[in-house]
Amino acid sequence: MKRLIRTALAVVTLLCTAACVRHTIIPDDELAQIFHDAFLTNAYIGSQNVRIDSLNIYEPIFARYGYTTEDVQYTIGNFSKRKSARLGDVVELAIDRLEEEGKRYDREVAILDTIDNVARRTFTRTVLSDSLIRVRSLRDTARLSFVVDVEPGEYRLTMKYLVDSLDRNDRVLRSRMWIERNDSTQAYPYTLTLRRHREESFTRTFRVDTSHRRLHLHLLTFTDRSPKRPSVTVSDLRLTHTPETRTAVDSLYIKQLDVRIFADEFFRAALPKDSL
Template sequence: MKPVFRISLCALVLLLAGACARHKIIPDRKLAQIFHDAFLTNAYIGDRQMSVDSLKIYEPVFAKYGYTTEDVYYTIGNFSKRKSARLGDVVELAIEQLEAEGKALNREVAVLDTIDNVARRAFTRTVYADSLIRVGSLRDTARLRIAIDVQPGEYDLRLKYLVDSLDRNDRGLRGVVWLERMDSTRASVYTTTLRRNRTENFTRRFTVDSTHRRLRLDFIDFREKPQRPSVTITDLTVDYTPRTSAAVDSLYLQQLDIRIFADEFFRAALPADSL
């Protein structure tokens, strides 16, 4: 990131080095702060692609520290006469300040990210679970047609399945999961071919919004005329995680412990014989 800072700040220096009428000399540290603020101004203007006067945009920055554009011109021009001072050192001070602030902001973002994750974990809950489902007849397949009402957030579906050698469906079986919209149409449809003779894991995540009303699971879908199935489903769970914003709000409400009135306030309002 340093090269970007240097290029931007040096460009600013060249822009301001055009006049040398006699005015105030700005101390090095104050000049570094001016460079720092000017760089942030450049970044703000550039990010928004605003068309502005490239000289006038800095006048409020200079005024903030009690200087004029002419003072900055003169100070920069004066560096060539000062044997013990280098303009590059002032630029480095500005860069160091910008980098320190950048690291601090990164730490704050990391903290907020941690809060988001804590909130999401705190309010994740299992909305459906079944430890064992055995399907040994066509009638049993109804046990694997599951509908779960949903609300905005994320739903994680997990299960293990085994299609054993007693299954009579030569063309194999499929599992289908999807979201049902309010108008009964399907969204986020996912179909998987069920492997045979070994236990397999199946997972799927669904992002739900206000247009959805149910998560549907039809984990035995016949590819040809149905024959007697032999399937075992274990550790079927559906976990719900609310949207991050909702989870964070709930976390703050859960942790909030503000007592507006002391207990004595309420005791004084009670009838004497109730104490």
């Protein structure tokens, strides 16, 4: 805070050149608001790496409140004659306003983040689910293959699996997953090696855009050329889709507003009388 006050006083000093002609004395509250706007201007200029060699950039700020540069200079110079007022108090008031605005903007950003999260949760839907799938023969493996048409957004796969001691395959078992592009090529291929003899949890997220059309999930594949009888259990299988944030928020607003352009009475008045 002290460093900010020193910087603020330095800015004020630049504005304060001696004036011989008497001008309007600006009330402390308005002067604090002028300092507030000047600080924001300095911050913007600094962030954009703009080199300013003239103090004319402040004149529009003064004019917005109905004052001239000379009025500001005279008011600042007059503080040394006022026993009951300190220039530092006005600077601190401007800083307090900046900090209060910063807190308010932080809250507004947090609210927007909350809206985004609510919208995403509201329009998250389950694409496929199954509480229990047992694979005890080679023919059963088809029950663990899924091909899903996709829309832009996020797909999240969760499941538990168990490869038990009755499985007769010598080599490892795997899951293979990928997104199919519109040109039929594969994107983001992923292979999971299935561990044996204990239940494992698995989660995978796929991000889909307009260049994709299908999601392929083959949860049980073999590395043996001649696979043997498997013994695999998949439980709590769930695939959910969450649309893109912008789409979800738009849908949420439409759902909440429920805007009706014309009242029912408008349509009733437009109908032929014999149809009523």
